[in-house]
Amino acid sequence: MSASSPATVxxxxxxxxxxxxxxxxxxxxxxLRNRQGRFFTLALPILFLVIFCSVFGNGTVRVPGGxxxxxxxxxxxxxxxxxxxxxxVNLVISVTTQRESGILKRRRATxxxxxxxxxxxxxxxxxxxxxxxxxxxxxxxxxxxxxLPGRTIPAIIVAVVLGSVTFCLLGYALASVIGSADSAQPxxxxxxxxxxxxxGVFVPSDIIPKWxxxxxxxxxxxxxxxxxxxxxxxxxxxxxxxxxxILILGIWGIGGLxxxxxxxxxxxxxx
Amino acid sequence: MAYGEFEAVRGIDLEVQRxxxxxxxxxxxxxxxxxxxxxEGYRKRSGGEVSxxxxxxxxxxxxxxxxxxxxxxxSDVEPELTVRECLxxxxxxxRTPRPVEDTIALAGLSEKADTxxxxxxxxxxxxxxxxxxxxGDPELVFLDEPTTGFDPLARRAAWDxxxxxxxxxxxxxxxxxxxxxxxxxADRICVIAAGEIVAEGTPQTLGGRDSARSEISxxxxxxxxxxxxxxxxxAVISDRxxxxxxxxxxxxxxxxGALSAWAREHGHALADIDVxxxxxxxxxxxxxxxxx
Numbered sequence: 062m063s064a065s066s067p068a069t070v071x072x073x074x075x076x077x078x079x080x081x082x083x084x085x086x087x088x089x090x091x092x093l094r095n096r097q098g099r100f101f102t103l104a105l106p107i108l109f110l111v112i113f114c115s116v117f118g119n120g121t122v123r124v125p126g127g128x129x130x131x132x133x134x135x136x137x138x139x140x141x142x143x144x145x146x147x148x149x150v151n152l153v154i155s156v157t158t159q160r161e162s163g164i165l166k167r168r169r170a171t172x173x174x175x176x177x178x179x180x181x182x183x184x185x186x187x188x189x190x191x192x193x194x195x196x197x198x199x200x201x202x203x204x205x206x207x208x209l210p211g212r213t214i215p216a217i218i219v220a221v222v223l224g225s226v227t228f229c230l231l232g233y234a235l236a237s238v239i240g241s242a243d244s245a246q247p248x249x250x251x252x253x254x255x256x257x258x259x260x261g262v263f264v265p266s267d268i269i270p271k272w273x274x275x276x277x278x279x280x281x282x283x284x285x286x287x288x289x290x291x292x293x294x295x296x297x298x299x300x301x302x303x304x305x306x307i308l309i310l311g312i313w314g315i316g317g318l319x320x321x322x323x324x325x326x327x328x329x330x331x332x
Numbered sequence: 333m334a335y336g337e338f339e340a341v342r343g344i345d346l347e348v349q350r351x352x353x354x355x356x357x358x359x360x361x362x363x364x365x366x367x368x369x370x371x372e373g374y375r376k377r378s379g380g381e382v383s384x385x386x387x388x389x390x391x392x393x394x395x396x397x398x399x400x401x402x403x404x405x406x407s408d409v410e411p412e413l414t415v416r417e418c419l420x421x422x423x424x425x426x427r428t429p430r431p432v433e434d435t436i437a438l439a440g441l442s443e444k445a446d447t448x449x450x451x452x453x454x455x456x457x458x459x460x461x462x463x464x465x466x467x468g469d470p471e472l473v474f475l476d477e478p479t480t481g482f483d484p485l486a487r488r489a490a491w492d493x494x495x496x497x498x499x500x501x502x503x504x505x506x507x508x509x510x511x512x513x514x515x516x517x518a519d520r521i522c523v524i525a526a527g528e529i530v531a532e533g534t535p536q537t538l539g540g541r542d543s544a545r546s547e548i549s550x551x552x553x554x555x556x557x558x559x560x561x562x563x564x565x566x567a568v569i570s571d572r573x574x575x576x577x578x579x580x581x582x583x584x585x586x587x588x589g590a591l592s593a594w595a596r597e598h599g600h601a602l603a604d605i606d607v608x609x610x611x612x613x614x615x616x617x618x619x620x621x622x623x624x
Binding site for chain 2: 075080083084087092093094162163164166167169170171172173174185231278328329
């Protein structure tokens with residue numbers, strides 16, 4: 062071989078970022094054509110928003126700084142759910158399925174670097190998460206009169222992107238320990254459903270007992286929804302960055318990255 | 333070469349020439365796929381030397397992967413992408429891919445170019461597998477049981493594709509369970525059993541097939557004893573089942589001459605006479621026989 066080290070190997074005239082975009086385009090197309098993925102990732106968060114706002118829409122929830130409308134409360138929580146659906150649930154299912162069916166193994170026989178495949182798939186999740194966030198905010202604001210933030214938009218963007226990346230990394234970590242495509246869906250739901258309840262996504266956090274909130278505070282779901290709630294809360298002063306929550310999310314992301322690097326495999330797990 | 337605790341193959345020593353179709357045969361569990369995966373760079377080996385296109389696959393990078401194509405024994409196609417999109421995706425991984433439409437045509441998928449992977453039949457999926465292995469315009473193609481599960485018509489079509497690859501100057505490393513496939517396609521055949529090479533040669537010479545004895549069998553006419561046969565014929569009787577005799581000889585024509593002269597003289601028709609040269613399958617079965 063020539064003296065070129067792996068870091069300098071280029072793909073023809075294509076720079077590495079173009080290869081990531083190439084992968085992203087086809088991953089996104091695959092995602093949009095998958096009925097199950099579309100339903101769980103795009104339709105379900107909207108359905109939840111409609112249901113929760115219709116059922117509790119006129120009440121208020123106590124949050125730091127005062128009380129806010131239920132609809133204002135549910136928008137950030139369901140944005141968190143949408144981010145997690147796009148980045149974690151959908152990614153775990155699709156990556157596990159692709160690994161078990163040999164698709165990832167075949168891709169690894171080509172010159173494409175592993176990190177390009179991961180980055181392309183993660184970019185699909187981040188873009189989907191941003192889209193679902195925009196849709197939820199729009200529906201919440203227009204249909205249910207949820208408070209629309211202005212000044213805190215940068216904080217929201219940071220929370221959406223950081224949350225999405227964190228849950229992608231956690232998704233690769235979970236996919237690395239799941240043995241079959243069939244168990245991917247129940248596994249992700251078994252992990253996430255209880256966390257949604259105790260983290261204040263489904264139930265207003267002012268009625269959740271303190272000890273349950275303490276349990277939830279260990280896990281990243283609550284910190285994502287809190288970071289978003291801080292930015293959406295009309296009583297928030299300043300730019301709306303919840304640094305404490307952002308820090309803990311980042312720690313979870315790094316933890317996921319470490320597990321994924323150590324454990325993630327490209328070939329079907331031998332039975 | 334071994335992985336885990338189990339030594340899958342040992343003492344495998346083989347060389348494949350550029351431009352050759354090399355068939356790697358052996359029973360299930362003989363170590364074919366392991367050997368292939370070592371050469372494809374998927375598996376680390378515990379010992380020995382492997383050089384593929386001048387590079388050790390264990391340490392090969394993307395430059396080397398530009399030059400190989402792989403059809404895995406089991407791999408699904410991308411279910412949500414059409415044949416064309418799938419080839420566009422994979423083509424994008426390479427510096428100098430083959431033209432997409434060309435490759436679709438080569439694999440015989442032109443009519444299915446806009447069909448999604450999930451809606452392809454088994455044979456069409458396998459052809460897409462082959463197309464994906466070719467999209468990078470590789471010098472060397474690994475095919476792990478490319479036609480398993482094909483109907484005879486689809487198998488013939490696949491053979492045409494593989495023969496076409498050879499015409500393009502590609503080197504092909506093939507594993508298969510089908511002797512006709514090896515015989516039809518391969519320039520050279522290597523048989524492994526229980527992790528060791530048991531024979532190597534061209535389809536015509538494998539396992540001494542070209543110098544193997546021919547078998548002549550017939551049923552003795554009623555009332556005729558084997559002792560009545562001419563001495564040259566009686567001397568080569570190798571097996572006897574009731575009145576059915578089996579003769580084995582390197583010079584079947586001599587034996588047949590003596591036998592037919594005798595039969596004509598005594599008015600026996602010997603209507604069920606059968607002359608049989610060992611097929612590749614006979615040779616293969618003899619080579620891979622497991623000790624009971």
